[in-house]
Amino acid sequence: MTTASPQQMDLPFDSSPVRSNPVAQVRKTPAGKTGSGRRPSGGTGAAGKRSGRKSAESMAKQQREISVSEFFAKNRHLLGFDNKRKALLTTVKEAVDNSLDACEEAGILADLEIDVQQLAEDRFRVVVRDNGPGIVRQQIPNIFGKLLYGSKFHRLKMARGQQGIGISAAGMYGLITTGKPISIISRVGRNKEAHHFKVAIDTHKNRPEVSHDETVEVEWDHGTRVEIELVASFIKGRQGIGEYIEQTAIANPHARIVYRAPTGERCEYPRGVEDLPEEPREIKPHPYGIELGTLMKMLKTTESQKLGGFLQKEFSRVSGLVAKKVCAQSATTPLTWINGLDTATIEKLYNALQATKIMAPSTDCLSPIGVEAILSGLLKGVKAEFYTASTRSPAVYRGNPFQIEVGLAYGGQLGSSLVNGNGKSENAQARVIRFANRVPLLYRQSACSTFKAVLETKWSNYGVSQPRGALPQSPIIVLIHMASVWVPFTSESKEAIADYDEIRKEIKLALAETARRLGIYLRRKKKRIAYTQRRDVFTRYIHEVVESVRSMAVCDKEKLRRSLMELAERATLAADMEFDEHGKVVRKKRPDANPALADTVIVGAEDSAPEASTLFDDTTNGARRKRGAVKRPRKAARGKKRR
């Protein structure tokens, strides 16, 4: 699109609905008045002007509108299409995100079929079919053929999709690279017809062009089937579709996912749980989250007439009492007429809102994965020797509620299980698995707030060696999930979480919680090793002792040996310690290798859980102490050392 000459370009734009008429804009305003006397700070007027270059007028002719789709077509790396490998993953990702969102919103247990076919060396076809509610006929073109169009942007509620770009962008990439439109079949109910659309995005106008629209017969009652053909390349393993789907299954145990890879193999991820996650509720913005300008706009657009009504209606957690307080502080009353407010007062009002103590936003707008699901996911995924997980209570950044969850697996088949990870081998380095609103994040790790939090955690305090400014050198897998009504991503491709202080702090606290439990386990392990050695020494000499005693006095050799042996064992009891996969001490190994989840949950659960104390005896007290000190983990850590 970068080739058209101005004449050509102007054409589409003049007729384009996107254009707003600047002249009209200006005419509205009183022109021609002179000399407000305002003078900008002086400056040596004109410097040597070279002839033959452009004038303001000629430059003005080049000024023109840029459609958002042109913009992203040229900046497609912002959307995750910077190379062929990523293009394939991103396409699948956007389709799957939409399907899962739709199913959840409609209260349907998701049932996805993902089919990736290789048509030529770098030509692929991605087909994603869900059993969701389907899409009403009129909406199909805009949803798939228009950037920045969707239902999730304008509300405060946790969802995978946020910006109304994803699937249209995938379609656009397919169109640009193969010239093929995106193909959609959707059916909204058993007794409704299924519609088959082919939609291409007109990048000049950011508008859908429907090239095919007919009703078809399908075997399924309701759902949507999206088909995109694109230029891409397929990789297995890390950062591939396989990994993405595997992690998606972990974060969405309520979904059944079937994936056919280009290689022909078929993976099925059965449903882990039979009920849907709690449906998150939509909330109003929290006063702490807004800015002066936003408040002004809200006052303009609100339907309420009086200030008090406005505050209580448009914000969450603003009671009549709070409203009264705020008004009092800003020289107004709840009965003040809104259209009577001047800028100065609004600013006072704003400051009052920020100054007044207001309850944190309600958090039923979030649906965390939950400790149980995280642990079972880890147990399914990796054969480690120790597992733990924890869910923080919700917090707020820029007025948006969010919640951090962390899972941690250690040792076992994760690599050399040296306590102090001397094994500097590649596989001995920790690995971070990241999720945002149940969506796996596979790229831009180093730019992600979660990753920075892992680096900043003082792992050495928990018996895990960590090179300066690097990941811990130990066979650890850390799983981090951020659930929020608005996840701040570092780019439209939604690959990394922007580094807000509040967010990073919460992640670090969650990490500390799990790492502490790991530390206790590692210390116990060391202890056992020490005692085993002692016992060996002890028992090694029992025979001689028995012999020599015998030579001196008459006694029952066998009885003596046994008693000494008993003594030895009593003295070094710790050597018999056995651990389950949560670092809990058990006399003898459990019969069942895979622990009852109920148990797991208790271990991982917030420290408040009563049973926790029985399982993590000394720990949880530590935890309680820690919880108090949680605001300043460093101190707490030092405290630990001294102990």
Add this chain to the structure above:
Amino acid sequence: MTTASPQQMDLPFDSSPVRSNPVAQVRKTPAGKTGSGRRPSGGTGAAGKRSGRKSAESMAKQQREISVSEFFAKNRHLLGFDNKRKALLTTVKEAVDNSLDACEEAGILADLEIDVQQLAEDRFRVVVRDNGPGIVRQQIPNIFGKLLYGSKFHRLKMARGQQGIGISAAGMYGLITTGKPISIISRVGRNKEAHHFKVAIDTHKNRPEVSHDETVEVEWDHGTRVEIELVASFIKGRQGIGEYIEQTAIANPHARIVYRAPTGERCEYPRGVEDLPEEPREIKPHPYGIELGTLMKMLKTTESQKLGGFLQKEFSRVSGLVAKKVCAQSATTPLTWINGLDTATIEKLYNALQATKIMAPSTDCLSPIGVEAILSGLLKGVKAEFYTASTRSPAVYRGNPFQIEVGLAYGGQLGSSLVNGNGKSENAQARVIRFANRVPLLYRQSACSTFKAVLETKWSNYGVSQPRGALPQSPIIVLIHMASVWVPFTSESKEAIADYDEIRKEIKLALAETARRLGIYLRRKKKRIAYTQRRDVFTRYIHEVVESVRSMAVCDKEKLRRSLMELAERATLAADMEFDEHGKVVRKKRPDANPALADTVIVGAEDSAPEASTLFDDTTNGARRKRGAVKRPRKAARGKKRR
């Protein structure tokens, strides 16, 4: 804006020119036909549907358009406004970029006045005035009150601005945080009136709202004065405005910049050179850069009728001969009618274009800073002991021409000048200064292709120690500039260059070039040290030798001593080596500390420069050898070791 209820939201959009009518879209197409017989791969139809959740219809009601300004207001961290410190810098940056672009395009030697005033603890006013061509009245509202509006997006020509977002975004941030509109005074000529506008962006519609428009009297003949009030915070030093402006002065020696900091201090950066950089020319896209879909659109929108004409007119570097070749390979002729082409043929055509050997795009669309300017910039900026710089010849990524320049300064006051940088002290670590189209990049270094290239360079091959995967541990400053018609940034905030292989490769080659020169200097330095030690040993014993000889035979003691001393000096000549700041060996120090630039240029210039050989004797041969091997720097490096 996230608060309005659907009813409220729909209103602005119905009336909004941005909305395209989906229904109309669909009606156009033949509906109602049944059963194309197409059946999607089956799937276990409906899973347990939970009641009380949304239906497709109710969900459809929520679908709506998102204006690009709403989007960026909510995602403002994408534009560089993620925190108060950055907000201030970004605002100044966007204003300055626009001013410099405007001046260059109009052929005016830029003369900028930047004034940052602190109004309250976190309230600032940014004022930037230039002596540019000014902006015609009708354009002012759109340029400052509308995202994605500008003159630079639709052409292939090097410029600081690219996307038509920057200054409007700054204005929007100011509006959101302070409620104050952006204020513009612009005058296009001595005999024209100056116009004063106050423009606020309507984020719902991404449209300017002009609240003030009158003519004013100003002291200057032409130029623009932009004033933005915003919530921000001011920092000195790294990543602050000061550093940004300093680096801008380095990269734009033709501009005079005056900066008044909030602290009151006033810095002036006088003009370094009196003539403008070569004006870059606009070019057509290169065939290698386009994609199938793009080609299809071009064929739709072109004015030419015949294929041959189209190829020669719309692309750069496509001669009649090339066009013939391409057509031949795609079973067409230059005389084939364009509107007769079917998809299959177009695809053939596309493949032919990619397969045919076509000259690299012309590069007069770029204006590199140039070795001279880089070196003088470094000389001004840092007191080092060794300087060098190099400009690569242009290359291409995705069809976009680009050019890499690298400057390198070593030792001196940069920190402990240990050859092998044992000094692990902070200041002994190398530092990277990054530019894109003459604009300094201060944030997201680790995400930047330039930074990765520095890490990947094998500095140890050049006598500089480098911890694995880290910056070289040595007092080095590396300056990297990428000039391109389209710099691929990792986000709209334009803070880091996306990591395209072609780009990173070029950067690494440029780095190797300069690092090699540094390596030679460091080796020479070592050599001198060694010889100095030898001489000391030698001379230490001359006295005894003389005495003992005297005792044996009659001879002129003084003469003998002198001859021996001469012998010593001859034997250890290398100890007398003196270097200038380019590692060039000079017998005695030059009188002038600051070297004539002419000289500098020769040193830094492309190896092809004849004088180079005289200055960098053995080196340039090495360079020549290297140039051959430039495609595989690793090998070349190993070769070096063996030598």
